[in-house]
Amino acid sequence: xxxxxxxxxxxxxxxxxxxxxxxxxxxxxxxxxxxxxxxxxxxxxxxxxxxxxxxxxxxxxxxxxxxxxxxxxxxxxxxxxxxxxxxxxxxxxxxxxxxxxxxxxxxxxxxxxxxxxxxxxxxxxxxxxxxxxxxxxxxxxxxxxxxxxxxxxxxxxxxxxxxxxxxxxxxxxxxxxxxxxxxxxxxxxxxxxxxxxxxxxxxxxxxxxxxxxxxxxxxxxxxxxxxxxxxxxxxxxxxxxxxxxxxxxxxxxxxxxxxxxxxxxxxxxxxxxxxxxxxxxxxxxxxxxxxxxxxxxxxxxxxxxxxxxxxxxxxxxxxxxxxxxxxxxxxxxxxxxxxxxxxxxxxxxxxxxxxxxxxxxxxxxxxxxx
Amino acid sequence: xxxxxxxxxxxxxxxxxxxxxxxxxxxxxxxxxxxxxxxxxxxxxxxxxxxxxxxxxxxxxxxxxxxxxxxxxxxxxxxxxxxxxxxxxxxxxxxxxxxxxxxxxxxxxxxxxxxxxxxxxxxxxxxxxxxxxxxxxxxxxxxxxxxxxxxxxxxxxxxxxxxxxxxxxxxxxxxxxxxxxxxxxxxxxxxxxxxxxxxxxxxxxxxxxxxxxxxxxxxxxxxxxxxxxxxxxxxxxxxxxxxxxxxxxxxxxxxxxxxxxxxxxxxxxxxxxxxxxxxxxxxxxxxxxxxxxxxxxxxxxxxxxxxxxxxxxxxxxxxxxxxxxxxxxxxxxxxxxxxxxxxxxxxxxxxxxxxxxxxxxxxxxxxxxx
Numbered sequence: 001x002x003x004x005x006x007x008x009x010x011x012x013x014x015x016x017x018x019x020x021x022x023x024x025x026x027x028x029x030x031x032x033x034x035x036x037x038x039x040x041x042x043x044x045x046x047x048x049x050x051x052x053x054x055x056x057x058x059x060x061x062x063x064x065x066x067x068x069x070x071x072x073x074x075x076x077x078x079x080x081x082x083x084x085x086x087x088x089x090x091x092x093x094x095x096x097x098x099x100x101x102x103x104x105x106x107x108x109x110x111x112x113x114x115x116x117x118x119x120x121x122x123x124x125x126x127x128x129x130x131x132x133x134x135x136x137x138x139x140x141x142x143x144x145x146x147x148x149x150x151x152x153x154x155x156x157x158x159x160x161x162x163x164x165x166x167x168x169x170x171x172x173x174x175x176x177x178x179x180x181x182x183x184x185x186x187x188x189x190x191x192x193x194x195x196x197x198x199x200x201x202x203x204x205x206x207x208x209x210x211x212x213x214x215x216x217x218x219x220x221x222x223x224x225x226x227x228x229x230x231x232x233x234x235x236x237x238x239x240x241x242x243x244x245x246x247x248x249x250x251x252x253x254x255x256x257x258x259x260x261x262x263x264x265x266x267x268x269x270x271x272x273x274x275x276x277x278x279x280x281x282x283x284x285x286x287x288x289x290x291x292x293x294x295x296x297x298x299x300x301x302x303x304x305x306x307x308x309x310x311x312x313x314x315x316x317x318x319x320x321x322x323x324x325x326x327x328x329x330x331x332x333x334x335x336x337x338x339x340x341x342x343x344x345x346x347x348x349x350x351x352x353x354x355x356x357x358x359x360x361x362x363x364x365x366x367x368x369x370x
Numbered sequence: 371x372x373x374x375x376x377x378x379x380x381x382x383x384x385x386x387x388x389x390x391x392x393x394x395x396x397x398x399x400x401x402x403x404x405x406x407x408x409x410x411x412x413x414x415x416x417x418x419x420x421x422x423x424x425x426x427x428x429x430x431x432x433x434x435x436x437x438x439x440x441x442x443x444x445x446x447x448x449x450x451x452x453x454x455x456x457x458x459x460x461x462x463x464x465x466x467x468x469x470x471x472x473x474x475x476x477x478x479x480x481x482x483x484x485x486x487x488x489x490x491x492x493x494x495x496x497x498x499x500x501x502x503x504x505x506x507x508x509x510x511x512x513x514x515x516x517x518x519x520x521x522x523x524x525x526x527x528x529x530x531x532x533x534x535x536x537x538x539x540x541x542x543x544x545x546x547x548x549x550x551x552x553x554x555x556x557x558x559x560x561x562x563x564x565x566x567x568x569x570x571x572x573x574x575x576x577x578x579x580x581x582x583x584x585x586x587x588x589x590x591x592x593x594x595x596x597x598x599x600x601x602x603x604x605x606x607x608x609x610x611x612x613x614x615x616x617x618x619x620x621x622x623x624x625x626x627x628x629x630x631x632x633x634x635x636x637x638x639x640x641x642x643x644x645x646x647x648x649x650x651x652x653x654x655x656x657x658x659x660x661x662x663x664x665x666x667x668x669x670x671x672x673x674x675x676x677x678x679x680x681x682x683x684x685x686x687x688x689x690x691x692x693x694x695x696x697x698x699x700x701x702x703x704x705x706x707x708x709x710x711x712x713x714x715x716x717x718x719x720x721x722x723x724x725x726x727x728x729x730x731x732x733x734x735x736x737x738x739x740x
Contacts, residue, residue, distance in 0.1 A: 043538055070669065073642065080639045095670075103639055107670035269450045272443065299440065300465075300477035 001037050001065030002089035005057060006043070007100060013055040014075045017228055020046035021055040021071040021200045032068035035088070035113045037061045045118065051120040051198050053205075054231040057256050063089070066112040069096050077105055083284035109179060118233050121224035125187055127161060127213040133181045135208040137168045138199050139178045140330045140357055145196040146172035156193040156237040158221075158244070161185060168199075169244050175323050176244060180356040193241055194223060205230060248360065249346060252339035254312025256286060257352060260336050263293075264328040266304035270295040271321035273302050281364055282321040285313050286340075294362045295321070317343040318366045327359040371435030373642035375427060377451045377470060383425040384445045385599055390416035390423040391441040391588045392530050393610050402438035404485045405458075407431045415488065416441060421568050422488040423575075425475040433459070437481040439466050447475055461622045465497040488603050491594035495557055496585040497531060501597070505578040507538045508569050510700045510727055511584040514525060515566040516542035526563040526607040528614070529593075531555060538569075539614050545693050549728040559720075563611055564593060568604035577602060582603045618730060619716060622709035624682025626656060627722060628707050633663075636674035641691035643672050651734055652691040655682050667692070686737045687713040697729040 011228075017033060023030060025048065034045040040062075042059040045052065069089045077098060078086065087099040112310040114227030146154035151173070202225055206214070215226040216282040225232040250277050270282045276297040279320040285292040286308070293304040317340060328336070349359040387403060390560070395418065396399060412429040415422065437460045447468060448456065457469040464479040465588055505647040521543070528539040537550040539720035576584070585596040588606075595602040640652045646667040655662040663674040687710060698706070703721030710717050713736075719729040 023397075032452065073646065073669065076642045077639065080635070080642065082635070103636075103672070104645075104674075105639075105670060105672045108668075163415070216422040265450070266473075269447065269475075273475075298478075299443065300475060302473070305472040321629045331583065356375045 002034070002063040002087075003037050003042055003059040003066055004085050004087050005042055005059040005067075007083050007086045010042075010080045010086060010266055011075075011081075011223040013042075013057050014071075014078055015196065016047040016055050016083065017044045017053045018075055019046055019072050019204065019337055020051045020232075022048040023072070029110055029114050030116075032110055032115070033071045033074060034066060034068050034110070034112055035063045037068040039064075039282045043116075047116055048116060049116060050195065050235050052231075052233040053201070054118060054233075056229045065090065065348060067096055068095055068110040068112055069107060070087045073107065077107075080155075081334065086308055090130050092159045098297050116260040118231075119219070119222050121217050121219050121222055121233060123217050123224065123226070126226070127166070127183060127185065127216045128213045128215055129166060129181070129183050130210075131206055131212040131214050131275070132210050133183075134209045134214055135203060135206040137179045137205040138168075138206075140217075141168045141170045142196060142199050143361075144172055144177035145329070152364070153193060153237055153239045153241060153330070156195045157199060158241040159190075159192050160195050161168075161187075161190045162188070169241070171242055171244060171247075174320070175327070176247060177238050177327065178244065178358050180252040190221060191217060191241075193237035193239070194217060195234055195237055198223075200224075202227070202232055204301050205232070206261060247346070248358065249339070249341055249348060250349070252341055254286070254310065254315055254340050256291065256338040256340075257309040257335055258291065258306060258338065260328055260331050260334060260351075262306055263336070264325065266293045266306050267321055267324050267328070267338060268301050271325065272295045272305055273300060273320045276300075279319050279364075280322050282324065283316065283318045283366065284313075285316050286310060294298065315340055315343055316366075317347070318364045319347070319361060320364060323361055331359075332358065351364070371438055372433040372457075373412055373429040373431045374457050375412055375429040377448060377453050377456045379427045379446075380412075380456060381451075383412075384448055386425050386493070386575055387414045387416035388423045388441050389443055389574065390418055390420040390602075392551045393442070399438060399480055399484050400486075401474045402480055402485070403441045403444060404436060404438040404482055405439050406482070407479055408435045409434075417486055417488060419486060420565065420599075420605050422603040422604075423571070424488060426599045429734050434675075435619050437464055437466055438478060438480040438482055439727075440483050441475065447477075470621075475592040482573050486602075489589070491587050491589050491592055491603060493585070493594065495595065496587045497536070497553060497555065497557055498583045499536060499551075499553050501576055501582040501584050502578050503553075503579050504584055505573060505576040506551045507551060508539050508573040508576075511521075511538045511540040511547040512566060512569050512573065512665065513696050513700070514542055514545050514547035514633055515569075515660060515728075517543070520659050523563060523607055523609045523611060526565045527569060528611040529560075529562050529564050531557075531560045533559070534547050539611070540566075541612055541614060541617075544690070544732050546617060546728070546730040547697065548614065548728050560588060561611075562593060563607035563609070564586060565604055565607055568593075568595075569604065570600055572597070574612070575602070577724055587730070607669075617716070619709070619711055619718060620716070620726065622682075622711055624656070624680065624685055624710050625677040626661065626708040626710075627705055628661065628676060628708065630701050630704060630721075632676055632707070635694060636663045637691055637694050637698070640672050640674055641695065643667045643670060644691045646670075649734075649735070650692050652687050652689045652694065653688045653736065655684065655686050656680060657683075662666070683708055685713055687717065688734045689717070690729060690734060693731055697731065701727065701729075 038044040098105040169178040274295040333353040335352035406413040468475040539548040644665040703723040705722035
């Protein structure tokens, strides 16, 4: 293998594929990146057997071939090189020589034979999704994925394509976040569960540019996301996802309209005492055109007053402040609706601007006296 | 106590004095800030018994008085309030009420009686030092302070004022950093040891503005630094500092002139393999107008070539790469001199631009074969 490429382009590609390299693996070869020179391209591949990422950059290739190199060390070296052409070549013992201006590295590599291949995914049948839409869908839902390893299915999100609707749904047992967007679907309906790790990495790789599209294809066990010159292949989670439509309340008894930012600020302040009390509890007291947000702990208490428009009766209800804040932070709409049934049934938070986003949150039971 | 002040000003003052509050203390009162209202000022004081910081801000004072409030919680609350006037008052049981727009907090405070007073330091006799000079003196030396608690005297820096020269000196047993500047000294000579923690906090508080001056006064056991409306009082370290002038070599056998940035880049890259080998060792091979910087470990090796001007003979010498990098990073001069005697005696690094800075570094002994 022998090639010359740009330091900057190579450095960026390494940063992208490194996300699929596990530092904790017991298999030394999985700590490496596979470099593969074919025609006038250098392919870089990271793979932790759940998630694989491949990037492809232009290179002057003098000898085709491939090798595996320690991912962290390779990334550190290339990042520290000057912005100049980088020459990389190997000998028969998988030693890798890296030269750039007045620097010369010789690094021990590994045989590419032992590196696990990425699964084959047919790229002919694909869905096309605007990049900014998909990035936003991930941002608005991914934080509600469960971290509980005893419920592996909830450590991913349901991706559902029904007609021209595409939705992501995350549930962790205390809350549910779902966002729906529109695409041109020429392929058919589908329902798969994408691991949270893959979604987080896709979110990081996506620039969120308007006008650009990503392509998604599926096999029975894998999903392929094609973003520009980068391929992300993830294993799908197996099993039945919770029937989330059953969970979403059809009606409400009262509805509050309130400023998203103001409510978030109130809760952020109230949560300072909620944290001290270690229960993270904030209480809403809804009365006509005023909502009081309160919290108390041994060291003191706080009361915040916020103007609202209310349809329906008064209500006292309590929530985990962290869950509230996480939901409010991802809503861009200036105002939101809070929909309640009783103080022991789920609350729904929706943007006022009609955007198809739903955040459902279970309240915390409190005694009726404050 | 009752006052109204600006949220922004109060928030900044809290950030400054919080640096002197230890989160690890076993004395609950030391986790607090002392608030003191006198005339039209609010004084805020943090004190961990080694280091005390006092800030003073303008306030509309309706009742003079004082109270102690949990430092972290107070800071978090004030930072999260809107940019609007903040009203603070206390009752007879040291409860503290904080009101701002539609937010109301009630926090349990403590009696100011039990809060340790800052030591008295006579502010009449003081040295005046340009702020940018003193900030730079700290930046260029403080990283060479020892972290070794068995050598407490080396966990501080010697501050020496001799005539119109002011110097800071840090030594950790492997290296020495010293920077000298000019002041107008109308007070007399002095030699004290300032704890590293105080210097780090002063560095953070100093904006480094040109034209502004700080004032420094001393008692037998304390130093007072007056920066604008902020007072920093630190205990001095007791004992004899190393006679550093004896350590500085008077002569050299060879001298290398080299670009500061280029040498730093070479060493940063070489250190990537030095780290892998866990000894942090980089070697210099000095030959006429070329210096080779090399390092090797099990996983590979690196060679960097850099142009130099040399006075004297060839030399092979090795250093801890981290120590080299820390010294080179704080030198602003475009070029530096490296002065060597033998490959087992200290090397001196000096800026080429005549600035009075010396970084002395012990080499690591290596066998003569590479």
